Amino acid sequence: MSHSIDQAKNAEKFLADTVHEERLDKLLWAMRLRRDAAARQVPEWEDLRTLASEIKEHTLSNLSDYLIQFEAKATANGVIVHWARDAHEHNQIVYDLLAEQKADLLVKSKSMLTEECELRPFLERRGIRITETDLGERIQQLDDQPPGHIVGPAIHKTTHDVAVLFSEKYGSDPKNEDVAYLAGVMRDNTRPDFLTARAGMTGANFVVAETGAIVVATNEGNADLSANTPELHICSVGIEKIVPTVESLAVFIRLLARSATGDTITQYTSTFRGPRKGAAMHVILVDNGRSARLGMKRFWHSLKCIRCAACMNTCPVYRRSGGLSYGSTYMGPIGIIMMPTFEIRKYSELPFASTLNGSCTNVCPVKIDIHEQIYGWREVMEENDQIQVVKKEAMRVADDVLSHPALYQIATTTLSAALEVLPHFAVYNRLNAWGRHRDVPNAARETFHAWYRKHRTVTNENDERES
Amino acid sequence: MQVALMVPCYIDMFYPQVGIASLELLEKLGVDVVYPQKQTCCGQPMANSGCYEEARATEDHCAKVFGSFDCVVTPSGSCTHHIRNKFTAGADSPEKQNLVRNTYDLVEFLHDVLKIKEFPWAKFEHKVGLHTSCSAIRGLNMASMSERVHDRVFSKPKALLSGVPGVEFVEFERVDECCGFGGTFAVTEEAVSAKMGYDKLAFMQKASPECIVSSDMSCLMHLQGCARRQKQDIPFYHLAEVLNGVSLGAGQS
Amino acid sequence: MHPTQALSRNTILEAVRANQPAAQPMPTIPHFHTHQPADLVSIFRESIARMAGVVVTDVVNGDVPDLGSFLRNKFPDAKVICSAIPEYAGTIRPASFNHWSEASTIDVCILRSPMGVAETGSILLSDVELQVNTIALLAHDLVVLLDPKQIVANIHDAYEHPHFKLRPYSLLMTGPSGSGDIGGIVVHPAQGAKTLTVLLSPAPDTGQRTG
Numbered sequence: 001m002s003h004s005i006d007q008a009k010n011a012e013k014f015l016a017d018t019v020h021e022e023r024l025d026k027l028l029w030a031m032r033l034r035r036d037a038a039a040r041q042v043p044e045w046e047d048l049r050t051l052a053s054e055i056k057e058h059t060l061s062n063l064s065d066y067l068i069q070f071e072a073k074a075t076a077n078g079v080i081v082h083w084a085r086d087a088h089e090h091n092q093i094v095y096d097l098l099a100e101q102k103a104d105l106l107v108k109s110k111s112m113l114t115e116e117c118e119l120r121p122f123l124e125r126r127g128i129r130i131t132e133t134d135l136g137e138r139i140q141q142l143d144d145q146p147p148g149h150i151v152g153p154a155i156h157k158t159t160h161d162v163a164v165l166f167s168e169k170y171g172s173d174p175k176n177e178d179v180a181y182l183a184g185v186m187r188d189n190t191r192p193d194f195l196t197a198r199a200g201m202t203g204a205n206f207v208v209a210e211t212g213a214i215v216v217a218t219n220e221g222n223a224d225l226s227a228n229t230p231e232l233h234i235c236s237v238g239i240e241k242i243v244p245t246v247e248s249l250a251v252f253i254r255l256l257a258r259s260a261t262g263d264t265i266t267q268y269t270s271t272f273r274g275p276r277k278g279a280a281m282h283v284i285l286v287d288n289g290r291s292a293r294l295g296m297k298r299f300w301h302s303l304k305c306i307r308c309a310a311c312m313n314t315c316p317v318y319r320r321s322g323g324l325s326y327g328s329t330y331m332g333p334i335g336i337i338m339m340p341t342f343e344i345r346k347y348s349e350l351p352f353a354s355t356l357n358g359s360c361t362n363v364c365p366v367k368i369d370i371h372e373q374i375y376g377w378r379e380v381m382e383e384n385d386q387i388q389v390v391k392k393e394a395m396r397v398a399d400d401v402l403s404h405p406a407l408y409q410i411a412t413t414t415l416s417a418a419l420e421v422l423p424h425f426a427v428y429n430r431l432n433a434w435g436r437h438r439d440v441p442n443a444a445r446e447t448f449h450a451w452y453r454k455h456r457t458v459t460n461e462n463d464e465r466e467s
Numbered sequence: 468m469q470v471a472l473m474v475p476c477y478i479d480m481f482y483p484q485v486g487i488a489s490l491e492l493l494e495k496l497g498v499d500v501v502y503p504q505k506q507t508c509c510g511q512p513m514a515n516s517g518c519y520e521e522a523r524a525t526e527d528h529c530a531k532v533f534g535s536f537d538c539v540v541t542p543s544g545s546c547t548h549h550i551r552n553k554f555t556a557g558a559d560s561p562e563k564q565n566l567v568r569n570t571y572d573l574v575e576f577l578h579d580v581l582k583i584k585e586f587p588w589a590k591f592e593h594k595v596g597l598h599t600s601c602s603a604i605r606g607l608n609m610a611s612m613s614e615r616v617h618d619r620v621f622s623k624p625k626a627l628l629s630g631v632p633g634v635e636f637v638e639f640e641r642v643d644e645c646c647g648f649g650g651t652f653a654v655t656e657e658a659v660s661a662k663m664g665y666d667k668l669a670f671m672q673k674a675s676p677e678c679i680v681s682s683d684m685s686c687l688m689h690l691q692g693c694a695r696r697q698k699q700d701i702p703f704y705h706l707a708e709v710l711n712g713v714s715l716g717a718g719q720s
Numbered sequence: 721m722h723p724t725q726a727l728s729r730n731t732i733l734e735a736v737r738a739n740q741p742a743a744q745p746m747p748t749i750p751h752f753h754t755h756q757p758a759d760l761v762s763i764f765r766e767s768i769a770r771m772a773g774v775v776v777t778d779v780v781n782g783d784v785p786d787l788g789s790f791l792r793n794k795f796p797d798a799k800v801i802c803s804a805i806p807e808y809a810g811t812i813r814p815a816s817f818n819h820w821s822e823a824s825t826i827d828v829c830i831l832r833s834p835m836g837v838a839e840t841g842s843i844l845l846s847d848v849e850l851q852v853n854t855i856a857l858l859a860h861d862l863v864v865l866l867d868p869k870q871i872v873a874n875i876h877d878a879y880e881h882p883h884f885k886l887r888p889y890s891l892l893m894t895g896p897s898g899s900g901d902i903g904g905i906v907v908h909p910a911q912g913a914k915t916l917t918v919l920l921s922p923a924p925d926t927g928q929r930t931g
Contacts, residue, residue: 008655008656008658015662029644039617047752055749057744058745058746060740061740061743064740068733078888082725083728085731136901152901158903159905162903179907191824194911211884213884219899220898220899225854228820228889229821246884249879250749250875250879253875254839263770264770264841265840265875268893269842271891275888276889287735297741316645316663317656317663353659354649354652355647355648355650357601357649358604359605361605363614375515377517378516382519382520395513395518396518400524401507403524403527404528405504433657434653434654434692437657437658438661441688442481443480448478449474449479451483452490453504457504
C-alpha cells in the first residue's frame with residue numbers, strides 16, 4: 001500500500017495552484033466542445049463509432065492471424081520486423097539497431113509506447129542522445145517531466161512556463177511569450193538534428209495488415225521528418241494497433257483528429273510501407289502485457305484505444321487533477337483501466353479517481369466502456385486485497401448495520417452515530433474529510449421512518465421492528 | 468397494483484421531507500403506496516467502493532424486503548441505476564430478479580408509467596436551475612447527454628417540472644458535467660470533489676436561478692454543502708417537493 | 721532473424737492465440753456518400769480555408785508562363801525554386817540533389833498532387849510526386865498543383881487511391897505544419913513548410929492516370 005500512487009494527494013496539490021488548474025480545465029473543456037462541434041458536422045458519427053468498435057473487436061479477436069499477415073507483407077516490402085515480449089527487450093532491440101548504425105543521435109516523434117518502455121533513460125545511459133521532435137514531448141524532455149497528456153504532453157504548461165524553460169535551455173528571450181516565436185525557437189533548434197541524425201524513430205497510430213504499412217498522424221510533420229531524413233527509420237508499435245485493411249483505416253482517420261482536437265484530420269497523415277532507396281526501415285511489434293490483457297474478459301476492450309485523449313478532455317476529474325497526478329504513462333480514464341495491467345499494486349488507487357459519471361465512455365470513438373471497466377477494476381482491487389484494510393473494515397461495519405433494520409434504525413437516531421454508520425462519511429482516518437470544504441448536512445429532527453410510523457401506520461403492539 | 472416506496476438511507480436521515488413529498492405525491496396521484504419499514508439501503512456505497520463482499524448482506528436484505536412487490540419506486544437515480552444495472556453482490560434469487568426488473572426512479576414512474584403531465588395542486592413561479600445526475604442521464608437515459616450530439620434533446624425531469632404552473636428554467640454552461648459527488652469519491656478525493664461542486668454552482672449561479680432542483684438528493688447534498696460553505700443561501704429542492712407543491716423557502720435546513 | 725527473435729515471436733503469437741476472444745465478424749464499411757453530387761471544389765476550398773497559411777488559387781489553363789510569374793510575384797525573394805513538375809523548370813529539379821539534406825536549401829517547392837479530398841481539404845503526395853521525399857518537408861514554402869477533377873468527396877474515397885497500397889511513402893497533407901502544444905494555442909508553422917499554396921490547375925494530358 002505504501003507504494004501505490006496517491007492520486008488524490010497529487011490532485012490536491014495541483015488544485016492548490018489555481019492558475020494552472022483553472023487554465024487546464026478551461027482549455028480541455030474547450031477541446032471537448034471542439035470535438036462536439038466536429039462530430040456535429042458528421043451525420044454518420046455514431047455509425048462511425050460503431051464501425052470502429054466492431055473493426056477493432058474483429059481484429060483483436062483474430063489478432064494472431066493479422067500479426068502474421070502484417071509481418072509477411074511488411075517483410076515483402078523490404079521492412080525488417082522484430083518482436084519484443086516486454087519493455088526491456090524492446091529497448092535492447094532499439095539499442096542494437098542504433099549501435100549497428102553507429103548512431104549516437106536519435107530524432108524521434110511522439111510515441112507513448114516508448115514512454116511506457118522508458119526507452120529514453122535506457123538509451124541515454126548507453127551514450128545515445130535523443131531529440132524529441134514533437135513540441136510537447138520536447139518541452140517535457142527539457143523539463144525532465146513525463147508527458148501530462150497523450151496528445152498534448154505539455155498542455156498543462158502556460159506560455160510563460162515554456163518561455164522560461166526555453167530561455168534556460170535554448171537561450172531564447174524569456175520575456176517573449178509569443179507562441180509563434182517559441183515554435184520558431186523549437187524549429188530552429190531541432191532542424192540541425194534532423195539534418196545530422198543517423199537514426200529516426202516514430203511510433204504508429206495504426207498498423208495495416210493488408211499492406212504491411214504503418215500510419216502516423218501528426219500536426220507538425222515531425223514524424224515524416226524523423227522517418228525520411230535519417231538512413232534508419234525505426235517504428236515501435238504495440239501489437240494492438242493493427243487494423244485489417246486500408247479501407248478500414250479510413251474509419252479511424254475520420255474519427256481520430258475530430259475526437260482529439262476537433263480538426264477533421266491531422267496536418268500530416270502518412271503511410272510508411274517500405275524503406276526509401278538506400279535507407280532501412282524496421283518495425284518493432286511490442287507485447288509488454290498486451291497479450292495478457294487480451295485474455296481479460298472484462299478489460300480486453302481497452303485494447304481498442306486509438307490514443308485520441310477525448311476521454312481525458314471530457315473527464316472532470318482529470319481536468320482538475322492534471323495529468324501528472326496519476327503518476328503513470330497513460331492517465332485519465334483510459335489510464336485508470338490500462339495501468340493496473342502493468343502494475344496492480346502501484347496503481348491500485350487509480351480506479352477510485354473517478355465519479356463513474358460515464359462521459360468518457362460516450363466520447364470514446366471506439367466505444368470502450370471505460371467507466372464500466374473502472375468500476376470493474378474496483379472489484380478486482382478488492383479481490384486482490386489492494387483496498388486499504390481500514391476502509392474495508394469501515395465498509396464491513398456498514399454492511400452489518402445496513403443489513404439489520406433494527407440496528408440501522410437505532411444507529412440513525414443521532415447524527416454522530418449516523419455518520420459512523422453511513423459509508424459515505426466513514427473513511428479510515430479522514431473522518432473530517434467531507435467537512436474540509438463543505439458543510440455537513442444537518443440531521444433531521446425526525447427521520448423519515450420515524451415520521452412514517454407516526455403519521456401513516458396504526459400503532460400496533462405486534463409491530464415487529466427486528467432484524 | 469401496490470407500489471413500494473424505497474427511501475434511500477441518506478434521505479431517511481437528512482432529508483426526510485423528500486421522502487414525505489414523494490409519498491404524498493404518489494398518494495395525490497391515487498397510487499396505492501406503502502413503505503416497507505424494514506428497509507435500510509441498496510448497498511450502493513459499499514459496492515461502488517469495490518467492497519463487494521461488504522455489500523452482500525445489505526443487498527440480500529434489500530431484495531428480501533422489496534422482492535415481492537410488482538413495483539418499487541425510489542426518489543433516487545443513483546439507487547435505481549445501482550439496482551437495475553449493478554445489483555450483483557448478493558446471491559441471485561427470484562426476489563432479486565423481481566426487484567431488478569420492477570424498480571423505477573420516481574421520475575421514470577411518473578413520466579413513463581403514470582404519464583402525468585400536470586400537477587395542478589402545485590404552483591412554483593420561480594426560476595429553477597435544474598441539475599440532472601449522471602446516474603439519471605447516462606445510467607437511466609432519463610435525459611439526453613451532450614456527448615451524443617445527434618440525439619434528440621429531451622429531459623424527463625424537465626418535462627415533469629414543466630407541468631407545475633410558473634416554473635421557469637435557467638440555462639447554464641456545462642449543463643451535464645458531473646457535480647463531483649460520486650459516492651465515496653466525495654471523501655476519498657475530497658479536494659477534487661469540492662472543486663467540481665464549486666464550479667457547478669458557479670456556472671449555475673451565473674444564470675441567476677432562485678433555487679436549485681434535482682431528482683437526485685445525493686448531488687444536492689453535496690452541492691448544498693458546497694454552497695453553504697460559501698455562505699450562499701440559495702434553496703435546494705428535490706423534484707418531488709416541487710411537484711408536490713412546496714413553496715420557495717420552505718423546508719430548508 | 722536474430723536467434724532470440726524466433727523465441728520472442730513464438731511466445732507472443734502463442735500468448736495471443738491463447739488469449740484472443742472468440743472471433744467476431746468484420747463489418748461492411750459504407751462510403752457515406754450522403755446526397756446529390758456536391759460541388760466538391762467549393763467544399764475542398766472551405767475545408768482547406770480552415771487551415772492557416774493555405775491559399776487556394778485558380779491558375780488559368782495551367783500555363784507555364786502564368787505559373788512562372790505567379791511564383792515571382794508571390795515569392796520575390798526566392799532563390800532556390802525546386803520543381804517536381806515537368807512543365808516548369810524552376811532553378812533545380814529533385815533529381816539533381818546529391819543528398820536529401822540539400823532539400824533544406826529550397827525556398828519554394830512546386831509539386832503536382834494526384835488527388836485532393838473535399839471532406840478535409842487534404843492533398844495526396846507520395847514518393848512518386850516528390851521524387852525526393854524531403855522536398856515537401858524541408859522546403860520553406862510549398863506550391864501544389866491540383867486538378868479540380870481529381871478531388872474526391874471523403875476519406876473513404878481517398879484511401880481507394882492506389883498509392884496507399886503500392887508506394888513506400890504516401891502523405892495526406894492538410895495545410896502547412898502546425899502545433900497546438902504550447903498553451904493550446906494553434907500556431908503555424910511548426911517543423912515543416914511555412915506556407916502551402918494550392919493551385920487548381922487541370923493536369924496535363926499524359927494519357928494515363930497518375931500513380
